Every structure is written in structure tokens, then in C-alpha cells.
Amino acid sequence: MSTEYIGKPTSRVDGRDKVTGKAQYAAEFEALNLTYGVVVSSTIAKGRIKAMDISAALQLPGVLQIFTHDNRPGLAWFDKSYQDEDSPPGAPFRPLYDEKILFSQQPIALVVASTFELARYAASLVKVTYETEPHVTDLNQLRQDAYTPSKYKSAEPTPRGDAETGLAQAAIKIEAEYNHPSEHHNPMEMHATTVAVAEDGTLTIYDKTQSVLNSQKYISKIFGLSTKEARVISPFVGGAFGSGLRPQYQLFLAMMAALQLKRSVKVVLTRQQMFSFGHRPATIQKLVLGAQANGALEAVVHEAIAETSQFEDYSENLVNWSAMLYKCENVQLTHKIAKMDVYTPLDMRAPGGVSGMFALECAMDELAYATKLDPLELRLVNYADKDYSEDKPFSSKELRQCYQQGAEKFGWNKRNPKPRSMREGKELIGMGLATGAWEVKQKEASAKATLSVDGTLQVSSATADIGTGTYTIMTQIAAETLGLPMEQVTFKLGDSTLPEAPLQGGSWTAATVGSAVKQACEALKEKILAGLRSAKDSPFEPVQTLEDVVFTDGRVFLKNNSEQSVSITEAMRLAGENVLEVTITAKPKKNQQEYAMFSHSAVFAEVRVDEDFGTVRVSRVVSAIAGGRVINPKTARSQVLGGIVWGIGMALEEESVIDxxxxxxxNHDLAEYHVPVSADVHDLEVIFVEEHDDIVNPIGAKGLGEIGIVGAAAAIVNAVYHATGKRIRNLPITLDKLL
Amino acid sequence: MNSFTYTRATTLETAVQDKASAELAKFIAGGTNLTDLMKVNVEGPNHLIDIRQLALKDITDNADGGLRLGALATNADTAYHEQVAKRYPLLAKAILAGASAQLRNMATNGGNILQRTRCYYFYDTATACNKREPGSGCAALSGFNRIHAILGASEHCIAVHPSDMAIALAALEANVNVTGQQGNRTIPFSDFHRLPGDAPHLDNTLQPDEIITSIDLPAKGFAQHHAYLKLRDRESYAFALVSVAAGLEMDGDTITEARIALGGVAHKPWRNREAEDLLTGKSATEENFKLAAAEIMREAKGYEHNSFKIELGKRAIMRALEQAVKMSNKPDSHFHRTSTEPV
Known part of the structure; x- marks a missing residue:
């Protein structure tokens, strides 16, 4: 037996529950006297509701109530009550607030009935008359109206130097515009909330969310409930990718109905309604790169316009990547947003990074051809040995290794540098690469660890597992720290009564909650040791500190005499303890601020393009990742594979089409919003390069949820150029663009 | 979705009677398209007649040397049927190019050719659609019409038929056998689906009281020289932007008979006899293929987002013909492949 788990490929601890259907998702919870709510959505994008006729629907036996802006209960109506932890600056959308329509598919009524089928039918009978106003939903037409937000949501552009002079000095210059459309998260599980009202009126709220605490605070503020009165539970999430970062309107509507009717209510959005809230914003990005003849960058200009809603100023870290990814003295950045009659965009896997680095990395590819350098060589010429945007050293950066190992595995040296030079029959073959980066963050988080006399350990924190493997890696960390077999360790999450944790996002969960779990288990070790010190019959000579012992294989060993050991259960018995419990809060160390902390990737893609049809097949991808310590290579690999597959989608297929x-x-369903299917996915390979980092957090892990998608799309786009000689700058590259 | 009554028909006669007795009745078999449309309130039958118990599942030999496909045989059972795979590989390939394995296991042959268009606007009741709601207009005409028709469309409708199977059936000149209150009749495949004209709400010529009982394949199966080429936005589970079912009879290098049917371009599987005649008696050259392709696309008309289909269609026709000529006579062992590579 060995209790060393960190770094070992480990199957998901919740895998069996998931494949057997035992794992329960928000829409699957049963509740006392459950009723069903179905949302009616607006059919116009802008205007007002003139009249709503709910009489026919209301007359159906079994229909309990139809909530509209006319009859909704009085609630907290201040903007700030609706703000949540992921709100951008502005006034959050308030469901059923008034007759105004702010975006198409806006929820305008909730029909509650005794069965789902009845509620759905009744919803189809609600008749609405609108007074429409002209809407704007075309970003391209809003170039002149784009503005600099008074406050950026996550990152303010950080220009430096003098790009104009830099460009004037440059021997070679490229300038191009890159666009990508709005995209939706499309998790397999639709958003859902079940509000269970017990006989005594106690509420339990099962919600699809990336933070039970965020949902809890949101409904507490709006409905005037104490946190005790509003317990939110979310043990399993069927994919979210950012769509669960903000409380969605089904939570509001289910809560409102449950409180009004004093009945349990379940509201599940339809697949079509999954296109009625946040999405990755469309962007228009201009890149100007100036370089010396040897490829060294003289200037980088990155100007971006992205969509936002009429009511909130959503912005993401879109352009700062152009300041940190390469060494360059002169960087000019602007990031404007334009108001459209849509719902506010929302963080979607690697928000900003995916979009911004798609443009930057395609531009770098264009520069490589302009300078007649190998695209990999160009990256090495401009390799940043520090973060020039903040003038800080990197806490660690093994990107060179990513380039080297990735290129070797991929066979980059077999690439003929000339575009449209490689083919097999009617298939044009292309090879492309791109760099990726993602910011590493550790947030503050708490965890509780409870060790029972039978040697079982339960660790908990109010974080989430959105399919990323949180349950598994936290169990690994706890088991290894305390030296217990994994089978004796359980990790609990997704319950607002548990110790506080931040939103599950930003790739920070492994680092943030992992550090808390580690520290909680270390605190338990102290307690066990204290018990041994005070025990009358301790087998050890007086032991002073944790330095003197090793916790492994369910036992405590003396470091200088491994013959001497005691089992953890025995240690507790000796100390007369039935249960040991600690709750700790782990905070990031202050010295982190002296460093730039990023994970990096080098993505290599091979495509095969039919020369007559323009159909693109991504035949091979190698993604080499420098992401610090990899806690679980198996789930980590899955994360990166998912990222690559999404990169295929972004490059070739995904587009939320606005009529x-x-x-x-x-195209609001999964038949017409195309994501890659198995047949689109061929040979994918993931490499994790060694990267040691003591600064990022006590675990040394950088988080891998997002880095896998960054760079993937650009590598494919660059490969398409290499295959065809056609530079497509508007995503997705559907076949018509290559004809 | 509205409430509806549901019965299970045990005989063809009662099924037909039942259908005629209720104005908004629908037959349901695999339900892979109908239930989707009911959920989004595009179809709203008040009565469903489940016909899955009818004895229409068999695939049997016909006296004329052809094959009869039961209307209720599933798409999967049809595609993998020994005789279909051997004598009508074009049909098998077309079926397997469509939908997903799960859907093909449920979907029936009768239902397949009755499936409705995938036009976004048809599916979204917030928009105008003459097919869904006659007289409401066609939002696709001035909307996002990338997946729409380039041939045979009208100012009332530019939707396309989504079936892959139907394209092969058109090329094979199948016959559709139906039963109604007036008795039995046989509809040649080319007359089964309609062009939209001013009545796009009618997809086909089946009468309200009629039910498809089987589809007859003529003896000629083009097993030696055929191709089904489907071009789409991803490798599986996407409808055709353009598809081509090609069947050739060859005498040495000379084409003695040609069949070319196109999918993804019109309200019905598209055939052009003049183009096929152009190839008859000619040698299988790129030049001749080009002439045929040009003839088929001669009257093609693109809209804002779909003009690319005209050139794509021409190239697809040429490639399909080329594949049909060059195909080896070895039986196909990989019907799961749906890509554009030569088979």
C-alpha cells in the first residue's frame, strides 16, 4: 500500500455514481408536492410588452399560477440586490421587472403547473402582443459606437512604450483584422433549479451553478432571506464552462414561485433557452505587428471591439496577452465594447484568452511568413524571459520545453515551410502552431477536515465540480497529506453550509481549494501529533514537531527510525480522541505579487483540406502544457483534450448565428449549433512538461481548466493557411470560406 | 407541446380509418422528427396513431428482381440488410451518412422520407415561415439562408429536404407504395416530394388519409458504379450542404446510363434528366462530368449566404461521378465511413 497519490493517474472517485445515474443533478431532485415551472420567452429583441393574455393558460385545471411582470410579487428592486460575484459593471438583468424587452428570448412569464407537460402546454397558450422598437445586434455596424468602458470587468489594457515609433522603425510590418462570432457554452446539462419546500417551510435549493454561495447570496439579497433560510446544494454539474458563474434566471423564477405558492418548484430551461443568456462575445480585433528583419518585435498594436448588452459593461482580458506573451518594448492596446440588444456576455472557458490569443497568434503566423522565419523560430526570437507588461519575473515558465517537446512529438521538422506545398491525393496538408497562456491565481478558500476514530476522513469546502475532477483531486491531496488510503477519504462540495470557497472558475480551484485542503490536513496532523505528545502510552519518545514524523500508509512514522510507527487510529485511541476536526482558511502568500504567474502551452496542429471542397479535417494535434505540478495526469489530460476539441470547434464549426x-x-439547438462530434476528433496528444513552482501556491499546481483551449484554434487556423495558402481571418472556417 | 390522444394501430385498415377520422391526427413510428417538432410547437397533432405494430418491417424480394423495403423497417436495419448492402450499396451509404447511430436505430424508412426541413425559421415559431404557417412569409429569404435551396425554390419558400436516404432513392428511381381510403397506389419517387411553389406547407403528394406501406427498389442497383458524397459542416450529425447520389452503368469506359440526384439544394431530391442524358453514351471524362455538372446548375440561383453551393455542387457532382467510375468492385466493408474520401 502506498498513500502517495499526487501526480498519479487516478480515476474519478465519482465516476461510478455518474455512469450508474446515482449522481443527482439539479433537475433530478425530488421534492414534496413538487410543481413544475416552464419559462415563456420573448419573441422580439427590443420593445415592450403591450399585453399578455394568460387567461386560456390559467383556465387549464392543474395550472397553479402564471407569473408575469404584471402580477409578480414585490421584491427587492435595487440593482445591487441583483449583483453577483461575477457581475460586470452595470445594472443586472431583473427577470419580470417590467414590460421592457431587452433581448430576444427574454423570460417574460413563468407558468407553474402540477405536471411538467401541463406547464409546457400552458406556456404555449400565453399570448403576447408587443410594441417593437428597432434593435441592434450586428457588431460590425457598431464599430463607430464602440466605447471604452469606465470600468473594466477583469483587466484594464496595459500598453507600454511607443508603438508608433516602433512601427516606424520596423523593417517588416503586418496588419490584419480577425473576427470571431458569438459562441454559446452549450453544456450537456441545461440550467435547472429545484426548490424543495419541506413541510415546515424549510427551503432546500438545488441549483446548477459554479458556486452555491454565489447563488445563495443572490437569492438571499433579492428575497430577503438569511443564509440559513436559503441553503443551496449543487453536488454535480453536467458541464458549465462558465455558464454557471452567474445565477441564471431559472433560479430567480423557481425561488419566486416557491415562495409565493409555498410549494416545491422545479424549473428547467429548454435547449433553445440555453441561448437566452450569457455567451462568449463576438470580437473584431485589429493586430499590427512590426518587426526587425530577424523577426524581433518592434511594436505590437492590438485593438479590439467586443459586444456587450445594453445594461452591463462586460469586458474580459482580451488584449493584455499581446503585452505579456512576447518580448517587445512598444505595445499599444485598446479594448472597446459596443452595446447590442442581447443578454450580457459571460465568461466562457478561458474568456478573453481564447479570443485575444487567437488574433495574436494568427498575426504572429502571418509575421513568420513575412519575415521568412519558421513560426516556431519567430516565437523563440521573441521569447519573453520576464513579464514585460508588469516588469516581473515569472514564478516559473517552461514554455521553451513546450515548444521543444511538442515540436519533436509532432514532427514539426517535417513541415515544408512553403504554403500549399504538402499534399496527399486531393488532400492538402498543413501544419500550424500557436502559443497559449493563462493566468494562474490563488484565491482565498476555507476547508474543513474531520478525522474519525475509524480512520475515515471527510474534507469539505463549498466549491464545485463541473466535470473537472475536483472531487478526485481533493481526495488525492487530502489522502496523501494525511497519509491515508484514498478509500478512507471523502470530499464534500456543492453545499452552501460548507466552508467558504470562491467561484469555481479561472482555473484556480486546484490551487485555491487544493491549498485549503492541504492546510486543513496538515492542521490535523498537528492535532494527531499533539495527541501523541499528551498520550500516556505513546510509542514514541517525545516528538516535538511535524518535522520529526512522516504520515503515510495510514500510520505515523518516526523519521529517524522507521521501525517505530503507530497507526493513525491507534494514535487517536491513545490520545482519547473520537474525532478530530479543523477548519482553516488558506490565503495566497503576499510574495506572489512579486511574480507573474502563468501556465503556458504550445499547440501543434495538422489539418487535411480537400482541395475541391474546402472541408477541413484536423488529423493531429499535439498540445504541450507547462502547468506546474499535475495532481492527476488522467483528469488533467481529459481537461486538455476537452480544450483541444473545443479549439477544433472554435476554429471550424462554432457560431451562434444572429438573425x-x-x-x-x-441556430439555437445542438443540431444546428455545431460542436465537434467524435468523427471530427482524430489523433490528439497531450504532453505535460516538468515545471516546478514553489511560488504559485503550496501545491505547486497552476490549474489546467482553461489552458488547453487557448492556442488550439489559432494553431488550426494557421495550419489551414499552411495547407491552402488561404488566410481566413473570420471564424469559423467553414468550407465556403475556402472554396 | 399540446395534449393529444394516442392509440396503437394493429391493422393497416384501422390505422387509415383512424387517421381519416381526426383532422389533426398524425401517424407516429420512430418519432425522431415528429416529437422534436411537437416540443417546439411546430407540429401540434391532437391525435397520434402509433403504427409500430403494423407488419411493415420486412425487406423482401420483388418478382421483378427488385427489393421491397417495409415502411417500418428501421434505417439501421435497412442499411445493414445483406441484400441492401450487396445490391444497393448506394442506398446503404446514403442512409449511414445521415443522423446518428441512435437515430437510425429508431427512424423508419417511411418516416425518413417524410421528415421535414431543418430550416431554422421553420423550427422557430417566433419567425415567419410559410411552410409552418401559410401566408406568414419566409424569413429565410432575407435572413440567414446559408443552408437553403439554390434550385427549384420559390418566393414563398427556400427550404431544402434534409433526407440523405431520399437522395439515393431518387437516383435509384424507387417507387413509394401507399394505402388510403381510396385503396392502394404507387408513387414514382420523383413525384413523391414537391417543389414549394405557392404551397410550401405541402412537402409531398401523400394525401392526408394515406400511409406509406413500402418502398420498392427496381432491380437496377448501380452496385458496380455509384457514390454517395455528402458535404457538410462536420463529419457526422450534420445535414448536407450539398450531397450527391450518383449511379452509373458502364460499358468499358463508356457510360451507358447515369443517374445523379442532389441533396441539400432543393425542396426535393433534385434530378436533372437532361444532364444525365448528356452523359449517356459518352466516355467518363472530367470534361463530360463538367458539362453534366454545369447543366444541373444551369438555373441555380443563390441567395445572400448560399451562393457557394452552386460551385460546391458542381465540384461535388464531378467528384461523385469520378468516384462512381473508379470504385473497385470489392464489396464495401466500411459502411461506417461517411467522409469524402473515395470508397
Whole structure:
């Protein structure tokens, strides 16, 4: 037996529950006297509701209530009550607030009935008359109206030097515009909330969310409930990718109905309604790169315009990557946003990084051809040995290793540098690469660890597992820290009564909650040791500190005499303890601020393009990741594979199409919003390069949820150029663009 | 979705009677398209007649040397049927190019050719659609019409038929056998689906009281020289932007008969006899293929987002013909492949 788990490929501890259906998701919870709510959505993008006729629907036996802006209960109506932890600056959307329509598919009524089928039918009978106003939903037409937000949500552009002079000095210059459309998260599980009202009126709220605490605070503020009165539970999430960072309107509506009707209510959005809230914003990005003849960058200009809603100023870290990814003295950055009649965009896997580095890395590819340098060589010429944007050293950066190992595995040296030079029959073959980066963050988080006399350990924190493997890696960390077999360790999450944890996002959960779990288990070790010190029959000579012992294989060993050991259960018995419990809060160390902390990647892609049809097949991808310590290579690999697959989607398939006549996403289902299917996914390889980092956090892990998608799309786009000689700058590259 | 009554028909006669007795009745078999449309309130039958118990599942030999496909045989059972795979590989390939394995296991042959368009606007009741709601207009005409028709469309509708199977059936000149209150009749495949004209709400010529009982494949199966080429936005589970079912009879290098049917371009599987005649008696050269392709696309008309289909269609026709000529006579062992590579 060995209790060393960190760094070992480990199957998901919740895998069996998931594949057997035992794992329960928000829409699957049963509740006393459950009723069903179905949302009615607006069919126009802008205007007002003139009249709503709910009489026919209300007359159906079994329909309990139809909530609209006309009859909704009085609630907290201040903007700030609706703000949540992920709100951008502005006034959050308030469901059923008034008759105004702010975006297409806006929820305008909730029909509650005794069965789901009845509620759905009744919803179809609600008749609405609108007074429409002209809407704007075309970002391209809003270039002139784009503005600099008074406050950026996450990152303010950090220009430096003098790009104009830099460009004037440059021997070679490229300038191009890159666009990508709005995209939706499309998690497999639709958003859902079940509010269970017990006989005594106690509420239990099962919500699809990336933070039970965020949901809890949101409904507490709006409905005037104490946190005790509003317990939010979310043990399993069927994919979220950022869509669960903000409380969605089904939570509000289910809560409102449950409180009004004093009945349990379940509200599940339809697949079409999954296109009615946050999404990755469309962007228009201009890149100007100036370089010396040897490829060294003289200037980088990155100007971006992105969409936002009429009511909030959403912005993401879109352009700062152009200041940190390469060494360059002169960087000019602007990031403007434009108001459209859509719902506010929302963080979606590697928000900003995916979009910004798609543009930057395609531009770098163009520069490589302009300078007649190998694209990999160009990256090495401009390799940043520190973060020039903040003039800080990197806490660690093994990107060179990513380039080297990735290139070797991929066979980059077999690439003929000339575009449209490689083919097999009618297939044009192309190879492309791109760099990726993602910011590493540790937030503050708490965890509780409870060790029972039978040697079982339960660790808990109010974080989430959105399919990323949180349950598994936290169990690994706890088991290894305390030296217990994994089978004796359980990790609990997704319950607002548990110790506080931040939103599950930003790739920070492994570092943040992992550090808390580690520290909680270390505190337990202290307690066990204290018990041994005070025990009358301790087998050890007086032991002073943790330095003197090793916890492994369920036992405590003396470091200088491994013959001497005591089992953890025995140690507790000797100390007369039935249960040991600690709750700790782990905070990031202050010295982190002296460093730039990033994970990096080098992505290599091979595509095969039919020369007559323009159909693109991504035949091979190698993604080499420098992401610090990899806690679980198995789940980590899955994360990166998912990122690559999404990169294929972004490069070739994904687009939330807005019909401009209706101001409405029109391909709103999974038949017509294309994501890659198995047949689109061929040979994918993930390399984790060694990267040691003591600064990022006590675990040394950088987080891998997002880095896998960054760079993937650009590598594919660059490979398409290499295959065809056609530079497509508007995503997705559907076949018509290559004809 | 509205409430509806549901019965299970045990005989063809009662099924037909039942259908005629209720104005908004629908037959349901695999339900892979109908239930989707009911959920989004595009279809709203008040009565469903489940026909899955009818004895229409068999695939049997016909006296004329052809094959009869039961209307209720599933798409999967049809595609993998020994005789279909051997004598009509074009059909098998077309079926397997469509939908997903799960859907093909449920979907039936009758239902397949009755499936409705995937036009975004047809599916979204917030928009105008003459097919869904006659007289409401066609939002696709001035909307996002990338997946829409380039041939045979009208100012009332530019939707396309989504079936892959139907494209092969059109090329094979199948016959559709139906039963109604007036008795039995046989509809040649080319007359089964309609062009939209001013009545796009009618997809086909099946009468309200009629039910498809089987589809007859003529003896000629083009097993030696055929291709089904489907071009789409991803490798599986996407409808055709353009698809081509090609069947050739060859005498040495000379084409003695040609069949070309196109999918993804019109309200019905698209055939052009003039183009096929152009190839008859000619040698299988790129030049001749080009002439045929040009003839088929001669009257093609693109809209704002779909003009690319005209050139794509031409190239697809040429490639399909080329593949049909060059295909080896070895039986196909990999019907799961749906890509554009030569088979």
C-alpha cells in the first residue's frame, strides 16, 4: 500500500455514481408536492410588452399560477440586490421587472403547473402582443459606437512604450483584422433549479451553478432571506464552462414561485433557452505587428471591439496577452465594447484568452511568413524571459520545453515551410502552431477536515465540480497529506453550509481549494501529533514537531527510525480522541505579487483540406502544457483534450448565428449549433512538461481548466493557411470560406 | 407541446380509418422528427396513431428482381440488410451518412422520407415561415439562408429536404407504395416530394388519409458504379450542404446510363434528366462530368449566404461521378465511413 497519490493517474472517485445515474443533478431532485415551472420567452429583441393574455393558460385545471411582470410579487428592486460575484459593471438583468424587452428570448412569464407537460402546454397558450422598437445586434455596424468602458470587468489594457515609433522603425510590418462570432457554452446539462419546500417551510435549493454561495447570496439579497433560510446544494454539474458563474434566471423564477405558492418548484430551461443568456462575445480585433528583419518585435498594436448588452459593461482580458506573451518594448492596446440588444456576455472557458490569443497568434503566423522565419523560430526570437507588461519575473515558465517537446512529438521538422506545398491525393496538408497562456491565481478558500476514530476522513469546502475532477483531486491531496488510503477519504462540495470557497472558475480551484485542503490536513496532523505528545502510552519518545514524523500508509512514522510507527487510529485511541476536526482558511502568500504567474502551452496542429471542397479535417494535434505540478495526469489530460476539441470547434464549426431581422440567435439547438462530434476528433496528444513552482501556491499546481483551449484554434487556423495558402481571418472556417 | 390522444394501430385498415377520422391526427413510428417538432410547437397533432405494430418491417424480394423495403423497417436495419448492402450499396451509404447511430436505430424508412426541413425559421415559431404557417412569409429569404435551396425554390419558400436516404432513392428511381381510403397506389419517387411553389406547407403528394406501406427498389442497383458524397459542416450529425447520389452503368469506359440526384439544394431530391442524358453514351471524362455538372446548375440561383453551393455542387457532382467510375468492385466493408474520401 502506498498513500502517495499526487501526480498519479487516478480515476474519478465519482465516476461510478455518474455512469450508474446515482449522481443527482439539479433537475433530478425530488421534492414534496413538487410543481413544475416552464419559462415563456420573448419573441422580439427590443420593445415592450403591450399585453399578455394568460387567461386560456390559467383556465387549464392543474395550472397553479402564471407569473408575469404584471402580477409578480414585490421584491427587492435595487440593482445591487441583483449583483453577483461575477457581475460586470452595470445594472443586472431583473427577470419580470417590467414590460421592457431587452433581448430576444427574454423570460417574460413563468407558468407553474402540477405536471411538467401541463406547464409546457400552458406556456404555449400565453399570448403576447408587443410594441417593437428597432434593435441592434450586428457588431460590425457598431464599430463607430464602440466605447471604452469606465470600468473594466477583469483587466484594464496595459500598453507600454511607443508603438508608433516602433512601427516606424520596423523593417517588416503586418496588419490584419480577425473576427470571431458569438459562441454559446452549450453544456450537456441545461440550467435547472429545484426548490424543495419541506413541510415546515424549510427551503432546500438545488441549483446548477459554479458556486452555491454565489447563488445563495443572490437569492438571499433579492428575497430577503438569511443564509440559513436559503441553503443551496449543487453536488454535480453536467458541464458549465462558465455558464454557471452567474445565477441564471431559472433560479430567480423557481425561488419566486416557491415562495409565493409555498410549494416545491422545479424549473428547467429548454435547449433553445440555453441561448437566452450569457455567451462568449463576438470580437473584431485589429493586430499590427512590426518587426526587425530577424523577426524581433518592434511594436505590437492590438485593438479590439467586443459586444456587450445594453445594461452591463462586460469586458474580459482580451488584449493584455499581446503585452505579456512576447518580448517587445512598444505595445499599444485598446479594448472597446459596443452595446447590442442581447443578454450580457459571460465568461466562457478561458474568456478573453481564447479570443485575444487567437488574433495574436494568427498575426504572429502571418509575421513568420513575412519575415521568412519558421513560426516556431519567430516565437523563440521573441521569447519573453520576464513579464514585460508588469516588469516581473515569472514564478516559473517552461514554455521553451513546450515548444521543444511538442515540436519533436509532432514532427514539426517535417513541415515544408512553403504554403500549399504538402499534399496527399486531393488532400492538402498543413501544419500550424500557436502559443497559449493563462493566468494562474490563488484565491482565498476555507476547508474543513474531520478525522474519525475509524480512520475515515471527510474534507469539505463549498466549491464545485463541473466535470473537472475536483472531487478526485481533493481526495488525492487530502489522502496523501494525511497519509491515508484514498478509500478512507471523502470530499464534500456543492453545499452552501460548507466552508467558504470562491467561484469555481479561472482555473484556480486546484490551487485555491487544493491549498485549503492541504492546510486543513496538515492542521490535523498537528492535532494527531499533539495527541501523541499528551498520550500516556505513546510509542514514541517525545516528538516535538511535524518535522520529526512522516504520515503515510495510514500510520505515523518516526523519521529517524522507521521501525517505530503507530497507526493513525491507534494514535487517536491513545490520545482519547473520537474525532478530530479543523477548519482553516488558506490565503495566497503576499510574495506572489512579486511574480507573474502563468501556465503556458504550445499547440501543434495538422489539418487535411480537400482541395475541391474546402472541408477541413484536423488529423493531429499535439498540445504541450507547462502547468506546474499535475495532481492527476488522467483528469488533467481529459481537461486538455476537452480544450483541444473545443479549439477544433472554435476554429471550424462554432457560431451562434444572429438573425438580424429578429435580433435573435437562430441556430439555437445542438443540431444546428455545431460542436465537434467524435468523427471530427482524430489523433490528439497531450504532453505535460516538468515545471516546478514553489511560488504559485503550496501545491505547486497552476490549474489546467482553461489552458488547453487557448492556442488550439489559432494553431488550426494557421495550419489551414499552411495547407491552402488561404488566410481566413473570420471564424469559423467553414468550407465556403475556402472554396 | 399540446395534449393529444394516442392509440396503437394493429391493422393497416384501422390505422387509415383512424387517421381519416381526426383532422389533426398524425401517424407516429420512430418519432425522431415528429416529437422534436411537437416540443417546439411546430407540429401540434391532437391525435397520434402509433403504427409500430403494423407488419411493415420486412425487406423482401420483388418478382421483378427488385427489393421491397417495409415502411417500418428501421434505417439501421435497412442499411445493414445483406441484400441492401450487396445490391444497393448506394442506398446503404446514403442512409449511414445521415443522423446518428441512435437515430437510425429508431427512424423508419417511411418516416425518413417524410421528415421535414431543418430550416431554422421553420423550427422557430417566433419567425415567419410559410411552410409552418401559410401566408406568414419566409424569413429565410432575407435572413440567414446559408443552408437553403439554390434550385427549384420559390418566393414563398427556400427550404431544402434534409433526407440523405431520399437522395439515393431518387437516383435509384424507387417507387413509394401507399394505402388510403381510396385503396392502394404507387408513387414514382420523383413525384413523391414537391417543389414549394405557392404551397410550401405541402412537402409531398401523400394525401392526408394515406400511409406509406413500402418502398420498392427496381432491380437496377448501380452496385458496380455509384457514390454517395455528402458535404457538410462536420463529419457526422450534420445535414448536407450539398450531397450527391450518383449511379452509373458502364460499358468499358463508356457510360451507358447515369443517374445523379442532389441533396441539400432543393425542396426535393433534385434530378436533372437532361444532364444525365448528356452523359449517356459518352466516355467518363472530367470534361463530360463538367458539362453534366454545369447543366444541373444551369438555373441555380443563390441567395445572400448560399451562393457557394452552386460551385460546391458542381465540384461535388464531378467528384461523385469520378468516384462512381473508379470504385473497385470489392464489396464495401466500411459502411461506417461517411467522409469524402473515395470508397
Amino acid at each position: 438580424q431581422q429578429y435580433g435573435r440567435f437562430i
